[in-house]
Amino acid sequence: MAAEPRKRAGRVVAVSGGKGGVGKSLVSLNLGVMLGRLGYKTTIIDCDLGAPNIHTLLGMTRPGPGLGGYLDHEVDSLIEVAIDAGTPNLRIIPGTSQPGAANINAGQKLRLLRAIAHLGGDVVIVDVGAGTAYNTVDLVAAADLKLVVMTPQLTSLQNAYTFLKACVQRSLRRLPDDTDARAVLEELLTGEGESRPVARAVAILRDEHGELADAVVDVLARFGVMLVGNMTTSDRDQVVFGRMTNMISDYLMIQAPLVATLPLCDAIRKSVDTRIPAALVDRPPEVVGALRGLARCVLDADVKRLRVAGRLKAAERTLPIWVERDLPAPR
Ligand SMILES: Nc1ncnc2c1ncn2[C@@H]1O[C@H](COP(=O)(O)OP(=O)(O)OP(=O)(O)O)[C@@H](O)[C@H]1O
Numbered sequence: 001m002a003a004e005p006r007k008r009a010g011r012v013v014a015v016s017g018g019k020g021g022v023g024k025s026l027v028s029l030n031l032g033v034m035l036g037r038l039g040y041k042t043t044i045i046d047c048d049l050g051a052p053n054i055h056t057l058l059g060m061t062r063p064g065p066g067l068g069g070y071l072d073h074e075v076d077s078l079i080e081v082a083i084d085a086g087t088p089n090l091r092i093i094p095g096t097s098q099p100g101a102a103n104i105n106a107g108q109k110l111r112l113l114r115a116i117a118h119l120g121g122d123v124v125i126v127d128v129g130a131g132t133a134y135n136t137v138d139l140v141a142a143a144d145l146k147l148v149v150m151t152p153q154l155t156s157l158q159n160a161y162t163f164l165k166a167c168v169q170r171s172l173r174r175l176p177d178d179t180d181a182r183a184v185l186e187e188l189l190t191g192e193g194e195s196r197p198v199a200r201a202v203a204i205l206r207d208e209h210g211e212l213a214d215a216v217v218d219v220l221a222r223f224g225v226m227l228v229g230n231m232t233t234s235d236r237d238q239v240v241f242g243r244m245t246n247m248i249s250d251y252l253m254i255q256a257p258l259v260a261t262l263p264l265c266d267a268i269r270k271s272v273d274t275r276i277p278a279a280l281v282d283r284p285p286e287v288v289g290a291l292r293g294l295a296r297c298v299l300d301a302d303v304k305r306l307r308v309a310g311r312l313k314a315a316e317r318t319l320p321i322w323v324e325r326d327l328p329a330p331r
């Protein structure tokens with residue numbers, strides 16, 4: 001285990017992917033285990049609303065009230081439903097499988113986002129479900145860092161891109177201050193504009209709405225995206241993920257480096273049945289190496305630089321987590 005970690009700003013890391021079954025929960029869990037073993041105080045919150053898995057992957061059958069208890073006001077603060085994961089420096093907030101759990105309303109969502117901002121520690125990992133429901137997109141858009149997990153399969157790549165695009169559009173739509181600017185931006189993001197690279201939309205916007213164009217560029221420059229390739233079977237997969245990085249840069253104006261690749265392997269598949277994370281028991285060198293690299297990237301990300309976007313007047317209405325963090329804790 002590592003020596004006392006260097007002090008860093010706490011960071012919220014969402015683990016997304018758009019598609020179901022690509023490994024979001026396993027990446028969340030094993031990254032959490034790795035960060036904890038390195039000495040960083042880590043919390044995983046299972047925000048796959050209605051279809052939680054994290055507690056199961058840790059062998060827990062009765063995880064207590066969890067996120068559902070918080071959303072139902074059974075407890076006053078989110079931290080009260082956090083439980084020890086049984087591995088160093090890691091706690092989890094189990095999810096909820098109540099019917100309708102995915103359909104939290106705007107008030108519940110805001111309360112949850114604010115509570116996540118107040119969880120404290122070194123790293124908070126937010127595991128989200130598949131799909132592009134706004135509740136999912138907003139949990140990811142509000143995080144400091146957005147990990148996007150994808151496999152080399154076309155359908156995964158397609159859904160990952162679509163998910164990221166949904167995050168971008170959701171964040172940009174909240175920027176304009178006046179109705180005229182909002183209409184212009186809306187026009188650029190929808191209809192024919194949908195297939196237009198964001199850079200071209202920004203160029204058009206700049207003619208009449210220079211300040212808004214600057215705000216758009218600023219938000220995109222601090223979007224904090226990192227790609228994680230999962231279930232790789234050959235070196236060629238790196239090329240495929242590399243193309244995704246290029247496409248995201250070309251069309252969405254976002255830097256999205258590939259920061260880790262995890263092989264398709266028996267140890268990870270088996271860990272679901274044994275309910276003991278691969279990072280804890282089998283520890284195959286390839287997997288451990290990839291997770292360590294991923295942990296480093298998460299820890300080394302300059303979140304203070306990413307959060308400067310929160311100082312923009314218009315961007316404050318996106319209620320990013322770092323804006324909320326300075327407000328009193330939610331009840
Ligand atoms: N690297 C891997 N090697 C082998 N099997 C894997 C690997 N990653 C994921 N799997 C398999 O894929 C399944 C789905 O993984 P996981 O539950 O993490 O996906 P998910 O993206 O969280 O799915 P959901 O969208 O349903 O939440 C696992 O049960 C496991 O069998």
Ligand SMILES: [Mg+2]
Pocket residue numbers: 024025026048053127128129
């Ligand atoms: Mg999952």
